[in-house]
Amino acid sequence: MSKYYLNYLDELESEAIFILREVWAQFQNPVILFSGGKDSILVTHLAKKAFYPSKIPFPLLHIDTGHNFPETIQFRNDLIKELGAELIVGSVQKSIDDGRVAEEKGKNATRNALQITTLLDAIEENKIDCAIGGGRRDEEKARAKERFFSHRDDFGQWDPKNQRPELWNLLNGKHFEGEHFRAFPISNWTEMDVWNYILRENIKIPSLYIAHQRKVVWRNDSWIPVSEHLKLEEGEEIVTKKIRFRTLGDITITGGIESDADTLEKIVAEVAAMKQTERGNRTDDKRSETAMEDRKKQGYF
Amino acid sequence: MQIDKNQLLRFTTAGSVDDGKSTLIGRLLYDSKAIFEDQLQAVSSTSKKKGHNGIDLALFTDGLKDEREQGITIDVAYRYFTTPKRKFIIADTPGHIQYTRNMVTGASTANAAIILIDARNGVIEQTKRHAFIASLLQIPHIIVCVNKMDLVGYKEEVYEDIVHQFEEFSSKLYVKDVRFIPISALKGDNVVNRSENMPWFQGAPLLHTLEHLHISSDVNKLDARFPVQTVLRPQRERFIDYRGYAGRIASGIFRPGDEITVLPSGFTSTIKSIDFDGKELEEAFAPMSVSITLNDDIDISRGDMLVKTANQPETVQEFDTMLCWLHNNPARPRAKYTIMHTTNEQKAMIKDIHYKIDINTYARNEEDKDLQMNDIAKVKIRTTRPLMIDEYRDNRTTGSFILIDDATHETVAAGMIM
Numbered sequence: 161m162s163k164y165y166l167n168y169l170d171e172l173e174s175e176a177i178f179i180l181r182e183v184w185a186q187f188q189n190p191v192i193l194f195s196g197g198k199d200s201i202l203v204t205h206l207a208k209k210a211f212y213p214s215k216i217p218f219p220l221l222h223i224d225t226g227h228n229f230p231e232t233i234q235f236r237n238d239l240i241k242e243l244g245a246e247l248i249v250g251s252v253q254k255s256i257d258d259g260r261v262a263e264e265k266g267k268n269a270t271r272n273a274l275q276i277t278t279l280l281d282a283i284e285e286n287k288i289d290c291a292i293g294g295g296r297r298d299e300e301k302a303r304a305k306e307r308f309f310s311h312r313d314d315f316g317q318w319d320p321k322n323q324r325p326e327l328w329n330l331l332n333g334k335h336f337e338g339e340h341f342r343a344f345p346i347s348n349w350t351e352m353d354v355w356n357y358i359l360r361e362n363i364k365i366p367s368l369y370i371a372h373q374r375k376v377v378w379r380n381d382s383w384i385p386v387s388e389h390l391k392l393e394e395g396e397e398i399v400t401k402k403i404r405f406r407t408l409g410d411i412t413i414t415g416g417i418e419s420d421a422d423t424l425e426k427i428v429a430e431v432a433a434m435k436q437t438e439r440g441n442r443t444d445d446k447r448s449e450t451a452m453e454d455r456k457k458q459g460y461f
Numbered sequence: 462m463q464i465d466k467n468q469l470l471r472f473t474t475a476g477s478v479d480d481g482k483s484t485l486i487g488r489l490l491y492d493s494k495a496i497f498e499d500q501l502q503a504v505s506s507t508s509k510k511k512g513h514n515g516i517d518l519a520l521f522t523d524g525l526k527d528e529r530e531q532g533i534t535i536d537v538a539y540r541y542f543t544t545p546k547r548k549f550i551i552a553d554t555p556g557h558i559q560y561t562r563n564m565v566t567g568a569s570t571a572n573a574a575i576i577l578i579d580a581r582n583g584v585i586e587q588t589k590r591h592a593f594i595a596s597l598l599q600i601p602h603i604i605v606c607v608n609k610m611d612l613v614g615y616k617e618e619v620y621e622d623i624v625h626q627f628e629e630f631s632s633k634l635y636v637k638d639v640r641f642i643p644i645s646a647l648k649g650d651n652v653v654n655r656s657e658n659m660p661w662f663q664g665a666p667l668l669h670t671l672e673h674l675h676i677s678s679d680v681n682k683l684d685a686r687f688p689v690q691t692v693l694r695p696q697r698e699r700f701i702d703y704r705g706y707a708g709r710i711a712s713g714i715f716r717p718g719d720e721i722t723v724l725p726s727g728f729t730s731t732i733k734s735i736d737f738d739g740k741e742l743e744e745a746f747a748p749m750s751v752s753i754t755l756n757d758d759i760d761i762s763r764g765d766m767l768v769k770t771a772n773q774p775e776t777v778q779e780f781d782t783m784l785c786w787l788h789n790n791p792a793r794p795r796a797k798y799t800i801m802h803t804t805n806e807q808k809a810m811i812k813d814i815h816y817k818i819d820i821n822t823y824a825r826n827e828e829d830k831d832l833q834m835n836d837i838a839k840v841k842i843r844t845t846r847p848l849m850i851d852e853y854r855d856n857r858t859t860g861s862f863i864l865i866d867d868a869t870h871e872t873v874a875a876g877m878i879m
Binding site: 298325347 | 469566787857
């Protein structure tokens with residue numbers, strides 16, 4: 161090695177590892193919020209590196225809406241086995257059955273917002289004091305203001321106007337009982353960085369991200385996958401398309417894009433030429449201009 | 462793209478709403494094609510609703526609801542864009558006086574600061590305040606953009622006069638690298654593309670300047686400092702005796718075989734290996750995150766620091782520092798706070814306030830000892846146990862700290878050690 165500077169991917173990696181180690185050092189009972197999406201897979205991969213040769217010291221917490229892609233659950237279970245990590249599942253269906261939340265009604269009903277209650281319940285039940293998320297600041301305008309260590313009050317709420325200043329790399333995770341933190345080690349990564357890194361490290365990802373033939377319907381300007389939860393509306397027609405997904409959320413709201421990108425290299429090239437943000441295909445963000453900020457204040461991911 | 466060579470540059474923007482700061486960032490993002498179609502659509506429709514002609518570039522950066530309603534930036538927002546040469550992180554911070562703390566926050570990790578001056582107004586109090594904070598936080602590169610040149614007829618004299626004013630007052634500050642660029646963020650002159658309206662300006666446009674700043678030397682590579690974050694003891698087969706000290710190198714370069722001293726205990730040893738992800742490295746430098754093993758069994762824990770025996774920081778319990786107060790609750794003299802310095806946490810108190818600085822005039826005030834939100838002062842700190850410190854000027858990591866109020870757990874102050 162003759163140069164004494166890092167390229168940007170190495171610098172982002174080093175920053176994320178520093179943050180993960182700070183979480184481990186400053187909290188009693190931290191978990192990784194695992195959705196099965198590429199960002200939480202990346203965070204898990206980084207955690208593995210941060211503590212090697214020790215085993216990954218965080219359990220994975222999955223908030224299960226019941227509206228999953230079957231591939232996601234399979235992937236989750238395989239990964240848990242490989243890591244030898246603990247899995248905690250918070251079930252939205254159970255929250256509904258227990259009467260904690262009520263299913264949304266109407267045309268674009270989803271279980272997206274219901275996750276907030278399940279997540280906060282899981283945090284309380286398991287006495288979790290820090291939930292590590294794969295949120296990135298480039299995803300959405302409210303997320304652009306997130307700290308690495310983000311405080312939540314004892315109702316799990318975020319107060320974006322009254323955040324602790326975060327200077328240099330000094331992270332203040334101090335809190336009172338009942339409060340918790342969200343930690344975002346990949347805050348500074350963009351979608352492009354994530355894909356470049358997945359390619360470089362050859363990280364395993366669910367097959368959903370790679371172009372494949374799938375039955376879909378055209379709704380809200382994107383291809384929504386056919387599943388047992390999808391109710392066809394008048395004029396909608398099931399077709400088979402070669403598609404892939406840029407983000408993975410609930411199967412009911414995650415739209416795919418038509419694509420021929422069936423290798424990681426092709427995905428990177430495709431992402432580089434994209435003209436829409438990745439959340440552009442998420443109907444949960446399209447509800448209003450401040451949809452994400454409103455949910456985040458209540459305790460969303 | 463040759464991404465293995467591309468570096469990351471963090472910069473902060475200082476300026477008020479009226480200086481067109483958000484417009485400048487919007488312009489950089491827009492012209493470097495970092496704006497997506499759906500974002501553009503959202504902004505276009507909002508612009509129309511507000512009755513603007515064309516798109517209001519500032520809307521790309523204003524994130525939170527209240528900001529969009531009031532048309533001001535109230536917190537640090539981070540923006541990203543990439544060119545074939547570099548990846549950029551912008552810390553967009555508000556410029557008005559009550560938000561000094563956010564500017565300090567954004568400046569703390571920046572390689573470069575862009576200071577915006579409205580060509581019609583020239584150097585004003587706010588400019589001095591921004592320059593002072595950039596120098597206080599030791600941002601290695603300062604780029605002064607004289608904006609709204611279109612409104613002064615792109616006249617060279619106006620620009621030259623402002624450059625002269627800036628150089629005059631900034632001679633009192635400690636800044637290393639200052640450059641000036643005449644721009645119009647609104648019209649796009651000298652932001653991404655060279656301006657045809659100012660042929661008298663021979664320098665490079667802003668983006669080109671940002672792409673070519675020499676930043677490899679911004680991190681101290683001379684003084685080897687390794688604050689221990691946590692200890693890795695795998696207790697697994699094959700690694701039963703492994704004891705690695707995990708951390709991020711704060712400065713300098715380490716190699717296996719180096720003679721090191723553990724502070725504050727003073728025990729010495731040599732580096733056995735520097736590990737990362739199952740590989741042994743031949744050397745490691747700041748800001749790499751690694752795990753270091755030693756040839757001797759020494760009791761080392763979080764908060765300790767490994768340094769080269771031949772080059773050590775000061776180990777002290779009392780020191781002078783610049784302090785920026787960040788919280789609504791004013792400082793309580795002689796009260797105990799938690800001090801966070803690298804990974805080392807101790808109790809501390811403000812023993813003495815030497816003077817406060819008026820950041821508009823740079824005048825020192827030795828009478829007023831009241832530290833309020835946004836105040837900057839030179840103080841003496843005393844800690845219950847030793848800290849391993851360098852001067853902030855030499856080392857932004859081992860020369861900085863924060864104070865935390867134990868009653869609220871809030872971060873209340875940021876310090877730069879002198």
